[in-house]
Amino acid sequence: MSKLPNITTSIFSVMSQLANDYGAINLSQGFPNFPVDERLLQISERLLRENIHQYTPMAGLPLLMERIAALTAKNYQRNVNIATEMLITAGATQGVFTALNTFINQGDEVLILDPSYDSYEPSVLVAGGKPVRISLNEDYAPNFNKIEDAISAKTKMIVINNPHNPTGRIWTEEEFQTLEQILEKHPQVLILGDEVYEYISFSHPHISFNSRPKLIERTIVASSFGKSLHVTGWKVGYLIAPEKLMYEMKKVHQFLVFSVNSFSQHAIAEYLNVVDFSEVAKxxxxxxxxxxxxxxxxxxxxxxxxxxxxxxxxxxxxSTKNDVDFAKELITNHSVAAIPISVFYNDATDRNMLRFCFAKTDETLIAAAEKLKEV
Structure with missing residues (x-):
């Protein structure tokens, strides 16, 4: 009997396969097509021949954890105890799965704000929990009336992705304050803050759960170097959480992956000494x-x-076509691949929206735009 009977081939795979079949420019999948920083390549080439290829400690390479703690203190004024409050994960997706499968038991409810990243619901289902999907407003701001109405005695966790994939929206100070007021009434509710795009913000600064004293003792923050350092294939992320939560997550992590790729951890640890995340945002x-x-x-x-x-x-x-059909037509007739936004909703809400990834070379973006201007 399947634990995920309704999970089929992801839309990302479908669109990428179509893009390959029709020789389309692929702006669908969310990863860069440009080279990583030359300094990271040089560090990697040198480290490759060093004695760094065996298991690191289960929770992560201490040097990398120290550098992350320094980064967290610098950006969010949070002092993290690396021995008890941090865990290096095989990408943020594994971190999300670990967090949900640590704390969600049979029948527990998890609030997920739609449109939402596609790994949240399956992770809840595998844990035996019940996903409760709540649509954001039309401008993709959180609908706090719906959020508060959805909280019940069974609610164990709320998942909040900020900055938000797929919409690119960032929460405001006022929205954090409203969330704090609501959750003050519900002390049993944990927060999973997916902040993998934390260093890619433009219009106003990203506000991290790491910087919210009222929420910090109930929050697990998931981050990823794949997004911020353009190394999605390295699959190195991390979780930050208070000791009482981290203690339990380490138990699950230990038997899920034990420890993360040693080479990547060493290379990123050294690279963090030279990289400037403000330059990444620029x-x-x-x-x-x-x-x-x-x-x-x-x-x-x-x-x-x-x-x-x-x-x-x-x-x-x-066009008046639904977004999935229009996205396919965009590939077959105009040779550009995108992702339809309806697939990020539980109820397939369709507002005729598509998502393009602009983590591509300028040449790719220019070529894609020329085709899109003809549509």
């Missing part, structure tokens, strides 16, 4: 601005993009 802002400027004369309507490396567009002026 680079992606330039790409966002380039892509937006290239499309300003098209018939696509550009939605706001506060962070991440995704641009959402509305195609109401172009």
């Amino acid at each position: 680079m992606y802002k330039r790409k966002r601005d380039l892509f937006q400027n290239l499309l300003k004369d098209s018939r696509f309507e550009l939605m706001p993009c506060d962070g991440t490396y995704f641009q959402v567009v509305n195609y109401n002026q172009i």
Whole structure:
């Protein structure tokens, strides 16, 4: 009997396969197509011949954890005890799975804000929990009336992705304050803060759960170097949480992966001494601005993009087709691949929106925009 009977081939695989079949420019999957930093390559080449290829400690390479703690203190003024409050994971997806499968038991409810990343619900289901999907407002702001109404005695956790994939929206200070007021009434509810795009913000600064004293004792923060350092294939992420929560998560992590790729941990630890995350944000802002400027004369309507490396567009002026069919038509007739936003909703809400990934070379973005302007 399947634990995930309704899970089929992901839309990302479907669109990428179609893109391959038709030789389309692939702006669907969320990973860069440009080289990583030359300094990271040089560090990697040198380390490859050093004695770093055996297991690291289960919780992670101490040097990497120290560097992450320094980064967290610098950016969020949170002092993390690496021995008791941090865990290196095989990407943020494994961190999310570990957190949910540590704390969710049969019948527990988990609030998920739609549109949402596709790994949350399956992780809840494997744990035996019940996903409770709550739609964001039309402008993708949180609907706190719906959130509060959905909280019950069975609610164990709420998952919040900020900066938000797929919409690119970032929570405001006022929204955090409202969440704090609501959760003050429900002390049993834990928070899983998915912050993998934390260093890719443009319009206003990213506010991390790491910087919220009222929430910090009940929050697990998931982060990822794959997104911020353009090394998605290295699968190195990390969790930060208070000791009482981390103690339990380490038990599950130990028997899930034990320890994460040693080479990647060593290379990232050294690279963190030279990389400037503000430069990463500037680079992606330039790409966002380039892509937006290239499309300003098209018939696509550009939605706001506060962070991440995704641009959402509305195609109401172009077609009345549903977003999945229009995304397929965009590949077959115009040779550009995107992701339809309805697939991120439990009820397949369709507002004629597509998501483009602009973590691509300028040449790729220019070539894609030329085709999109003809649609």
